[in-house]
Amino acid sequence: MLVMPEKFLLHVCCGPCALIPVMRLREQGHDVTGFFYNPNIHGAAEYLRRREALEAAAVRLGLPVCYLDGEYNPRLFFRVVANREEQRCEQCYRLRLERTFAFARDNGFQAVSTTLLYSRYQNREAILARGRALQEETGIRFPGEDFRPGWQQGIDLSRQWGLYRQNYCGCLYSELERHAKKLKRLAGTLETTPAVHRED
Numbered sequence: 001m002l003v004m005p006e007k008f009l010l011h012v013c014c015g016p017c018a019l020i021p022v023m024r025l026r027e028q029g030h031d032v033t034g035f036f037y038n039p040n041i042h043g044a045a046e047y048l049r050r051r052e053a054l055e056a057a058a059v060r061l062g063l064p065v066c067y068l069d070g071e072y073n074p075r076l077f078f079r080v081v082a083n084r085e086e087q088r089c090e091q092c093y094r095l096r097l098e099r100t101f102a103f104a105r106d107n108g109f110q111a112v113s114t115t116l117l118y119s120r121y122q123n124r125e126a127i128l129a130r131g132r133a134l135q136e137e138t139g140i141r142f143p144g145e146d147f148r149p150g151w152q153q154g155i156d157l158s159r160q161w162g163l164y165r166q167n168y169c170g171c172l173y174s175e176l177e178r179h180a181k182k183l184k185r186l187a188g189t190l191e192t193t194p195a196v197h198r199e200d
Helices: 015-027 044-061 074-081 085-106 124-138 148-160 172-178 180-187
Strands: 007-011 031-036 065-067 111-114
Touching: 007 015, 007 085, 015 031, 015 044, 015 148, 031 044, 044 065, 074 085, 085 111, 085 124, 111 124, 172 180
Parallel strands: 007 031, 007 111, 031 065
Antiparallel strands: none
16 A cells, blocks of 8 residues: 655654654655653653653654643643543543644644554554544544554664663553552551661
């Protein structure tokens, strides 16, 4: 199937996840620009580490990236998921993809994708449903390509390049889930800290 080259806006969640999607889209002849918009990331230090990892990846890839740092506002994410924690991932996809499509519309991009479609841990069907709904709304193409076959290749390359690799998706809820077993163990124990001996 012949794919016509397009001006492509790729929503990027982090540096390591960008590698394979950028390479695949370029192999198809697309002109790719990254778009870093992730108000879900908790907290600011983690946001900055992921941003720096993307900067390093972008240099290696020669990838132009738009950073909306002025819009980094975790309170927005919490407002979107408030009382809907069970659907927080779907709400997070909606928040980020709606902003990506709006930026694409305002800046003349013909197509949109997201590095979330590279991860084995994301809800692919929910991402596709939101992307296709936005495609219908805006007329901007959302092909929904599956980047997961390059999963291990992306991991190997990110390690080779020394990119920071986070160990949770991004939000406070996912960080808590990442450490749930340890927190549960600690909750079942009563620990006391020995007093510090001071000599005046």
